[in-house]
Amino acid sequence: MATNTLVETDIEAGIELVRALDSAFFGVVAALWLYQSDTDKWKFVIACTAKPNQIESKILEAAQIVANHRNMTDAPHILDLSRVRIVGNTDPLISGLKPVIRLDGLGRVQFSNNLINGIYIEDAVIHRMAA
Template structure:
């Protein structure tokens, strides 16, 4: 079966979400679109310490941030956004190889790091 394609609109929505979260002081130490081959879907994975403390509250804060800035919540299906705690294995594996500050767009494909397979990813931010 053919892999799903990450389209330009998704890439732009990811950047927009990251800018909104930065403006609302929602802490983000990593953000990347990651392709999950087992479900054949791209997910916007966001690493935040808020996910470790109270994931449900963190998701609510993310939604409130989106509601306060434009119409992104109407365009971005929040079921495709995944908040993860600081110890997330996939982002930690990528972070052992790549560091990205600010908001960037670095493609990271077909890699196995410390036994973790990263089929495909587009990294916006990957801080230590």
């Protein structure tokens, strides 16, 4: 299990980010907090429908969506993109998790101490894992 605790405000900010991306039709197919033991930090991973060569443009698109969201006067706290890794639908972690977990919409599933397709997941909080 992770030694650095993931706090509720971070979880809510990550969910708000997914909501903002969804409202802009970003194409989020997976969203999860992933603990990285080498840095003792949590990273929010978002997988989208983009091809690998489109990821850079999707990162720029996400930055614009976040900026627009922050300009709203009543916008709740949204996760800073410095804590986010945006990957494609074919990322090995996402490809490994898809056959194991299905979570449409937005939810919360704790996933700890598992080896999936050769990838060890010490700790994760999954909010979406769509087919």
